[in-house]
Amino acid sequence: MALFGILAAVAVLLETASAASLGVVYTEGGMVEGESIRLGLFRRMDVFKGIPYADMPGRFEKPKRHPGWDGILKAKEYRNRCLQLNLLMNDVRGSEDCLYLNIWVPHGSSVSSNLPVMVWIYGGGFLVGGSMGANFLDNYLYSGQEIADRGDVIVVTLGYRVGSLGFLSTGDADLPGNYGLWDQQAAIAWVHRNIRSFGGNPDNVTIFGESAGGASVSMQTLTPHNKGLFKRAISQSGVALCPWAINKNPRKFAEEVALKVNCPTDEKMAACLKMTDPKVLTMAGTLSLSSSPDSPLVYNLVLSPVVDGDFLPDEPHNLFHNAADIDYLAGVNDMDGHIFTGSDVPSVNSQLVDTPIEDVKRLLASLTKEKGRLGLDNAYSTYTLDWGTNPSRETIKKTVVAIETDYIFLIPTQAALYLHAANATxxxxxxxxxxxxxxxxxxxxxxxxxLGADHADDLQYVFGKPFTTPLGYWPRHRDVSKYMIAYWTNFAKTGDPNNGGLSVPVFWPAFTSTGHKFLEIHARMDKGYVGQKLRMREVNFWTSVFPSLPEITSE
Known part of the structure; x- marks a missing residue:
């Protein structure tokens, strides 16, 4: 009998030990209740899905605060993604009612408090995307569970408007644009105001994102509208300086959309667009995905943020003083451009067909066209310096991928790191x-x-997929995932990726205006993976040689 009593007491003790949960949480809009899941003997997690951070947005308007609700909001299901094109671009999916966020809160034997917070902004070319990401066997790409559990941080993912409804702009006050950026900003502000109730520290928020999400993160650090709302930021494969991140001539595309939906292109255009069916508007915002070396895909991504004099009061490169107090971590994948190259120069993916050197020249000519022949010659000699007299098929293909990786992602990211370091206090x-x-x-x-790391290859590791779907991965992939979660969450906690409770394989030195050090992230890392002056020759070409060449006045 005594033994039974002891076992019963132990059972009660274990149940209480593992019962740490927030229960019903009070927020500014009302009470919310999530789901409590058990992760292990002394670990639980509260998951809240679909909490509104703003009201259903007015068409082409900034988001407004949510009016609130009565009773307890059951936050147990993901909400619709924002209205957008489907993957085939022949229909739409999602809803205009889409400004919701999801929260993962880890607990040990007692309920957590004062945890660092990481807010995720998804990519998708400002055209598509959702806060839960792609779904595989009910395992969503952007589930915050692994990061939250392993790193002991709160993870938040948010929805924001994309496509025509998020970024169409007439380039003036009629339709200023950047609605999707204002949505992100409203979500970040909501987190800052409410996260304490979920056990988070509002003074230790990190925003992170990839591709268009990485560029969005960069813009959130540069806008004057975010003072004091977050402390750190991580941009993966995208910054505000990327050639696709700012549309310099939004009016042209707005007029194209207007013509497609039977609106005038004069002063009545904005009013007409506001009254047009949102699905029709979204379909009209489709982009041409056909490309060639002479018209690369990167130039087709035109539904992007604009310098509106408000969210972005100036060109991004002039706004880095606004990020002087923000810790910033940024980088790219070594073959980020491959996804574009496969479309622009399809022969790069063929094992058997040569990629003509002529295609290399055509691609470089289109990327340097404002400088004419001089731009092309300088670029070509920069990229073929190590070719020798008879470059192999693989050398030529890798060069094409390197050109697009540099132009679309790596050089702009390096420039953003230089500017951040130069302006930092x-x-x-x-x-x-x-x-x-x-x-x-x-x-x-x-x-x-x-093929090295293609665009978006980093996402599965940051979100711990090798742990949640182990059969799809080798042990080395779990190593990469462990390293990235450690660096990312350490950085979120302390502003230093080396310190924060999780051990890392290699010390990651800071990037300074004189040192330019970087870390190469890979499954088999040792101190040989710390480098300096990443792709110095190409960075030098694109950031100083190329801009100093004279522009051609006419063809």
């Missing part, structure tokens, strides 16, 4: 290159065996 700067090879590269797939 208390903010620290960190640079990385992610080089874990793509899992599909090989003889039997459409991708070449030499």
């Amino acid at each position: 208390t903010g620290r700067t960190y640079s990385y290159l992610f080089s874990e090879p793509n899992r599909l590269g090989g003889i039997t797939t459409p991708f070449p065996s030499w």
Whole structure:
């Protein structure tokens, strides 16, 4: 009998020990109740899905505060993504009622308090995307569970308007644009005001994102509207200086959309667009995805943020003083441009067909066209310096990928790191290159065996997929994931990726205006993975040689 009593007492003790949960949480809009899940003997997690951070947005208007609700809001289901094109671009999905966020809160034996907070902004070319990401066997790409559990941080993911409804702009006060950026900003402000009730520290918020999300993060650090709302930021494969991140001539595309939906292109255009069916508007915002070396895909991404004099009061490169106190970590994947190259120069993906040197020249000519022949000659000599007299098929293909990786992602990211470090007062700067090879590269797939890390390859590791779907990965992939979660969450806690409770494989030195050090992230890291002056020759070409060449006045 005594034994039974002891066992019963132990059972009660374990149940109380593992019953740490927030229960019903009070927020500014009302009470919310999430789901409590058990992760282990002394670990639980509260998950809240679909909390509104703003009211349903008015068309082409900034978001407004949510009026609130009565009773307890059951926050247990993801809400619709914002209205957007489907993947085939022949229909739409989602809803205009989409300004919701999701929260993951980890607990040990007692309820957490004062945890660091990480707010995720998804990518998708400002055209598509959702706060839960792609779904595989009910395992959503952007589930915050692994990061929150392993790193002991709160993770928040948010929805924001994309496509025509998020970024269409007439370039003036009629339709100023940047609605999707204002949505992100409203969500960040909501987190700052409410996260304490969920056990988070409002004075230790990190925003992070990838691709268009990385560029969005960069813009959130540069806008004057975010003072004091977050402390740190991480941009993966995208910054405000990327050639696709700012549309310099939004009026042209707005007129194209207006003509497609039978609106005038004069002073009545904005009023007409506001009254047009949102699905029709979204379909009209489709982009041409056909491309060639002469008209690269990067120039087709025109539904993007604009310098509106409000959210972005000036060109991004002039706004880095606003990020002086923000710790900033940014980097790219070593073959980020491959996804674009496969469309622009399809022969790069063929194991058997040569990529003509002529295609290399055509691609460079279109990327340097404002400088004419001089731009092309300088670019060509920069990229073929190590070719020798008879470059191999693989060398030429890799060069094409390197050109687009540099132009679209790497050079702008390096420029942003230089500007951040040069303007920083208390903010620290960190640079990385992610080089874990793509899992599909090989003889039997459409991708070449030499393929490094393609665009978006980093996401699965940051979100811990090798742990949640272990059968799809090798042990080395779990190593990469462990390293990235450690660096990312340490940085979120302390502003230093090396310190914060999780051990890391290699010390990651800060990037300074004199040192330019970076970390290469890979499964088998040792101190040989710390480098300096990443792609110095190409950075020098694009940031100083190329801009100093004279512009051509006419063809």
